[in-house]
Amino acid sequence: MKAHTIPNRTGPAAACVLCGGRLGPVVYPYGVRWSGQIFRYRRCSTCGSSSIDPVPTEAQIESMYRQDSYHGDFYSDVEKEPTESFLPALRGDLPETGKVLDFGCGNGAFLRQAAAAGFAPEGVELDPEARRVASENSGCRVMSWEELIAAGHKYHIIHLGDVLEHLPRPAETLVKLECLLEPDGYFFLEGPIEDNPSLVYAAAKLFGGLKRLAGRPVLAAFPPYHLYRTSSRLQRWFIEERMGYRVERHVVIETGWPYLQPDDRLTSPRGLGHAVRMLIGYSARPVATIVRPLGLGLGNRFATLAVPQQRL
Numbered sequence: 145m146k147a148h149t150i151p152n153r154t155g156p157a158a159a160c161v162l163c164g165g166r167l168g169p170v171v172y173p174y175g176v177r178w179s180g181q182i183f184r185y186r187r188c189s190t191c192g193s194s195s196i197d198p199v200p201t202e203a204q205i206e207s208m209y210r211q212d213s214y215h216g217d218f219y220s221d222v223e224k225e226p227t228e229s230f231l232p233a234l235r236g237d238l239p240e241t242g243k244v245l246d247f248g249c250g251n252g253a254f255l256r257q258a259a260a261a262g263f264a265p266e267g268v269e270l271d272p273e274a275r276r277v278a279s280e281n282s283g284c285r286v287m288s289w290e291e292l293i294a295a296g297h298k299y300h301i302i303h304l305g306d307v308l309e310h311l312p313r314p315a316e317t318l319v320k321l322e323c324l325l326e327p328d329g330y331f332f333l334e335g336p337i338e339d340n341p342s343l344v345y346a347a348a349k350l351f352g353g354l355k356r357l358a359g360r361p362v363l364a365a366f367p368p369y370h371l372y373r374t375s376s377r378l379q380r381w382f383i384e385e386r387m388g389y390r391v392e393r394h395v396v397i398e399t400g401w402p403y404l405q406p407d408d409r410l411t412s413p414r415g416l417g418h419a420v421r422m423l424i425g426y427s428a429r430p431v432a433t434i435v436r437p438l439g440l441g442l443g444n445r446f447a448t449l450a451v452p453q454q455r456l
Contacts, residue, residue: 158186158197161312161372162382165190167197173352174362179204183368191381193374194339199312200368208367209310210271229254229305230334230395230447235261237393237449238330242300245292247321248307250274252282259284263301268292292324299324303332309370315386322452331389334447340375340396342442343428344403347421376446389450396443398432400425 158167167186171194175184185194200208231254244258249267255278258265267286269275279286287295302321308314318331325331339345355362374382376396383389404425413419432442 159195160188160191160193161195161199162193162314162374162378163188163191163386167195172349173356174364176368177363177365178367179207182363185373191378191386193372193378193382195372196368196370199371204367205312206270208369210273212273227306227399227401227445229257230397231257231261231332233395234332234393234447234449238332239300239328242326243297244301244303245297245299245321245324246303246305248304248310249278249282249286250306252278252280252284252286254303254305255282255284255286258303266297266299297324298326298329300326300329301332302329304334305332306335308333309335309372312371315382318387318452325452329452330392331450331452332447333383333450335445336370336401337376337379337396337444337446338370338373339378340443340446341440342398342444343424343431344398344400344444347403347424376441376443379446380448383448383450387450388453392449392451393447395447396441397445398429398443399445400428401444403428 159165160167165188168189169186170184171187172185175182177183179200181198183196183198183200186197187194241262242264244263244265246254246258246265246267249255249269251274252267255265255267259282265282265284267275267278267282267284268289269278269286270288272288275286275288278284302325311317321331352362376394380391380394384391403421413422428442428444435442
């Protein structure tokens with residue numbers, strides 16, 4: 145859940161964010177009312193993922209990700225990230241040392257983690273104040289996109305953690321970043337897979353459908369941060385088929401989000417509805433672990449190590 149960092153053309157076009165395919169009907173009983181518009185997700189007729197319609201404008205996207213209205217709310221505590229990185233789990237698959245670029249580095253938490261793991265990390269962020277905070281938190285250099293290009297550095301690893309789903313054109317962004325990789329470099333991608341089978345996903349669809357049948361509005365009042373929703377299979381399709389990359393590792397886990405928030409582990413339920421969501425969130429993790437040997441692949445987050453076209 146971090147800000148996009150390359151200016152991209154945006155606008156109300158009914159096209160899939162992941163593959164550019166034609167969008168069909170609305171697929172969820174819930175949507176977002178924000179900035180005087182209603183945003184809903186529509187299913188792509190080509191790849192099967194779901195994209196926001198309309199796509200927020202460039203001005204709207206910049207307003208979403210200011211330090212005071214986004215990072216300050218969701219990433220204010222660098223010691224307590226909403227979602228843990230897969231870096232420790234994938235450390236053995238990565239080079240022992242080297243330069244790392246954290247593209248969309250948020251509050252600098254991954255930069256700190258990468259430095260502690262023996263890498264030489266640098267970051268990129270859109271908002272000037274977010275860059276200042278991330279640099280102070282991590283002790284690392286944090287640049288704008290223009291400064292990144294001007295520096296001309298090459299990286300052994302380019303990390304995009306909770307970033308792809310915020311980009312109006314994720315494929316275009318990855319292509320632009322490929323030239324910054326060393327010949328033996330990797331993309332390290334991680335983030336949510338909100339349409340992947342899981343206990344939380346099934347419950348959200350059920351509850352949303354019941355609210356709609358009861359005539360209750362199902363429109364959230366926050367910005368449409370995630371511009372697409374997808375599954376593990378379709379996220380991997382995007383990486384392998386759309387981008388043409390070779391996947392070295394692809395991992396799926398369950399965290400129980402958004403029904404289980406980090407603070408929920410330290411607090412009591414705030415009413416019956418919150419208690420039910422917490423129970424589902426807590427249950428989702430062991431259920432996903434139990435059925436994993438069956439090949440069901442339940443979970444709500446992925447991590448992928450991918451080799452781009454230039455190495456193939």
